[in-house]
Amino acid sequence: MKKNLIFFILAILTLACENDKKKGVEIKEEAEQVNNEGLIKMQAGNYDEALNLFNKAIDIDSNYEEPHVNKVEIFLNNSEYDKAIKEIDLITTKAPEVAENWVLAGIFEEKKGNQEKAFEHYRTSIEKFEKRIEAEKKTNAETESENFDSLVGIVFSYILLEDFEQVDAYITLLEEEEDADEQMISFLLDFNKETYIENIFPDFN
Structure with missing residues (x-):
């Protein structure tokens, strides 16, 4: 259970990085290469070496988000939640316009017992x-899949806010999308926030 939930969190963070790339955020090539070397080390289970490489990538390009995301993955897998929280705080500072970052920050705040702050983040x-959906419409850059992804994010945030009237309204919008992902819609409909929060970090105090 914990592993699956961690993967879901990391998927949200990965979307955040991808959205930055779509917006044309420039990343220094050297930093990207070092980050990729870190990914290889991380996948091999060499976490200390991977962390050193991710830190090096950040030193090369302080605006580069992805190394922070990768560090979060290591810290979550090692149950080092305080360190993961610090990385997520850095991510929201570096990329405050990326919606997914605030979802993650809210989840961690709620787990810490700071519901008011969590709800602000959601x-x-x-x-x-x-804002992303409106910007895409104005620039004619919107695609069906991007619109669906943003709507999914809104639904998930409303679930976390426990505003089920809005959840129902946006689920209807999702179902009307041409590229509607029925599996994702089913996941959202079946999502249990209480179980999620209780199980995501079982040994987090």
């Missing part, structure tokens, strides 16, 4: 998702 994420 509301911020919804504002960012809506």
Whole structure:
């Protein structure tokens, strides 16, 4: 259970990085190469070496988000939650316009017992998702899949906010999308926040 939930969190963070790339955020080539070397080490289970490489990539390009995301994965797998939280705080500072970052920040705040702050982060994420959809419409850059992904983010944030009237309204919008992912919609409909929060970090105090 914990592993699957961690993967879901990391999928959200990965979307955040991909959205930055779509917006044309320039990344120094050397930093990207070092980060990729770190990924190889991480996949091989050499976490200390991977962390050193991710830190090096950040030193080369302080605006580069992905090494922070990779560090979060290591810290979550090692149950080093305080370190993971610090990385997520850095990510929201470096990329405050990326909606997914605020979702993650909110999840961690809620796990820490800071529900008011968590709810603020979820509301911020919804504002960012809506802003993204509007920006894509204005620039004619919107694609069906990007619109669906942003709507999924809004639904997930409203679930975390426990605003089920809005959840139902946005689920209807999702179902009307041409590229509607029925599996994702089913996941959202079956999602249990209480179980999720309780099980995501079982040994986190």
